[in-house]
Amino acid sequence: MTSPTGEPARTRGPEGPDAPANPLTRLPLDELRRRTSMKWRTYPPDVLPLWVAEMDVPVPPPVARAITDALALGDTGYPAGTVYAEALDAFARERWDWDGVVAERTAIVPDVMLGIVEVLKLVTDPGATVVVNSPVYPPFYAFVEHMDRKVAEAPLDPYGRIDFAALEITFQEAAAGGRRAAYLLCSPHNPTGTVHSRAELAAVAQLADEYGIRVVADEIHAPLVLRGARFVPYLSVPGAESGFSLMSASKAWNLAGLKAALAVAGPGAAADLARMPEEVSHGPSHLGVIAHTAGLREGGAWLDALLAGLDENRTLLADLLADELPQVRHIAPQATYLAWLDCRDLGLGDDPAARFLDRGRVALNSGTAFGTGGAGHVRINLATSPEVIKEAVRRMAASLG
Incomplete structure (x- = not known):
């Protein structure tokens, strides 16, 4: 079996009587509404929240045990050591056949976005350009601009994949005059759920080397690749030695409230990562490190x-x-628990999420926040029960009447 991009596909999945139950079907809606996180407190109780990236799952049992044991010991101090990096290394070897998470080339950071900020500070100067593939995760814009860098868009192609002609033009402009620039790669891509192939990532590395662009890959969704596709770590492809990856267990095990992530440097970027200020490692939660x-x-x-x-x-x-909703177009995501819906044929203007919220009482992410290519689109969170998804689509369809 091969994936849509020609990669060998792994078809792991729980089998047999002792396999864990589907975590997405464990919690009733009334219990979920008792939660006090952003997903469940931003909108009134009559709204189905299918927007922000939180999953409707219980805490995974191994994580619950680890946190409970830490609390029983009073182990609530500051993080130390390389246990997180060692765990990620073992996971990467097993799941991705990759041995590139070398503890000496990692740094613990508060979360993926703050880690991206710190890495960009190492390899670019104030006023520098950071290239992104739009439509893309909205914090890419907010965090980059807040740190006094400029965002340049290289839009994806109509199939949600990297458009290399657009990327090369944007690289040329970003690096003009010998300026230090970076490429913030979302892999797998949020919001489209695209899994970049090995050939695509190798082409990125070659193009980045040609123009002197430093690649910083947000790989937070890496464990969430679905049947029929396979994740390829950016740092595993030829020519990516000077790149960086930011990884975390937060998305795959629903641990956003337990802050911790890792910056991973390629062999050619180790010296840069070594310059990261020691105080950055004070930001992650010790309980977060334990949980992840x-x-x-x-x-x-x-x-x-x-x-x-x-x-x-x-x-x-x-x-x-x-x-x-046959007029809604979408390409089924290869990864993440998010789906990107093209609602332009519904005639709802640039922000169809507003109609679905006001008349359907379903909260989705508005596509306009994702940059060029986002108008007329919405992002929906699939990490919930089938019953909630059915009700959400029913409400969305009813809102058009």
């Missing part, structure tokens, strides 16, 4: 059950849209 490490080391079976559930939800969404 437990997920990576002991949460594989739970993750496989989640991936199987997400794969079912991906198919369910496609079927529901075909039946109830």
